[in-house]
Amino acid sequence: MSVAFQPSLFDQPDPGVGPLSGVQRTILTNGAWVDVLPGWFVGADTVFEHLLAEVPWRAESREMYDRVVDVPRLVHTYGIGDPLPHATLTAARDALDVHYADELGEPFVTAGCCYYRDGNDSVAWHGDNIGRGRSHDTMVAIVSFGSPRKLLLRPLGGSTAVTHALGHGDLIVMGGSCQRTWEHAVPKTSRPVGPRISVQFRPRNVF
Ligand SMILES: O=C(O)CCC(=O)C(=O)O
Ligand SMILES: [Fe+2]
Numbered sequence: 001m002s003v004a005f006q007p008s009l010f011d012q013p014d015p016g017v018g019p020l021s022g023v024q025r026t027i028l029t030n031g032a033w034v035d036v037l038p039g040w041f042v043g044a045d046t047v048f049e050h051l052l053a054e055v056p057w058r059a060e061s062r063e064m065y066d067r068v069v070d071v072p073r074l075v076h077t078y079g080i081g082d083p084l085p086h087a088t089l090t091a092a093r094d095a096l097d098v099h100y101a102d103e104l105g106e107p108f109v110t111a112g113c114c115y116y117r118d119g120n121d122s123v124a125w126h127g128d129n130i131g132r133g134r135s136h137d138t139m140v141a142i143v144s145f146g147s148p149r150k151l152l153l154r155p156l157g158g159s160t161a162v163t164h165a166l167g168h169g170d171l172i173v174m175g176g177s178c179q180r181t182w183e184h185a186v187p188k189t190s191r192p193v194g195p196r197i198s199v200q201f202r203p204r205n206v207f
Helices: 044-054 087-104
Strands: 024-027 032-037 058-064 067-078 108-116 123-126 140-146 149-155 162-166 171-176 182-186 196-203
Touching: 032 162, 044 108, 044 140, 044 196, 067 123, 087 108, 087 140, 087 171, 087 196
Parallel strands: none
Antiparallel strands: 024 032, 032 171, 058 067, 067 108, 108 196, 123 182, 140 171, 140 196, 149 162, 149 182
16 A cells, blocks of 8 residues: 655755764674664755656566566666766765765765655565675665665574664665675565655665
8 A cells, every 4th residue: 555755844944964973883793784874864855756756767677596577666776977866965975975985995976766666665685796795895875765664684594683764864874794794675564655765875886
């Protein structure tokens, strides 16, 4: 069941991002960690509605084993050098580059966008381990807009160990070995939820 997005009545300042100094790190096992900052974006309603309308959303298919299966969500990836669809996303990426410069040693260069239309849209357990995430420590920084959805994390092959309810304007960064020693998923939900958009910033050659 889907419900319409309800813009917050009072949260309408000019869109932008706040300081990253409040980020809270949780150390996982095997050299993985997550950083979380709720409410990083201000004016997130404006950004959400802009992305909904302007991103050229398309259905995603992904090869799995010997089949091509639908991944039930819409996607679009902004590649290296592509202008981002809203100035606040550029500001966000710049702020992440400054904050993580020493630890990451390279900039975030791509922005994958995912649109979960309702509770039936989801992404199954996986690591972003195509490319360097398979063999090297890296970071994937995700900002969420719209309806809160759960991002689950588990050690590879284990059971769910960490659950983050990602809300409107929230930031989560998966770092260290997270893409190869842990997995993450956004499960379906039968609870009525509205649409959610997630934007994932990644360094070069991490997918
Ligand atoms: O929707 C999200 O926040 C996670 C998306 C994700 O893990 C992916 O596209 O690799
Ligand atoms: Fe992922």
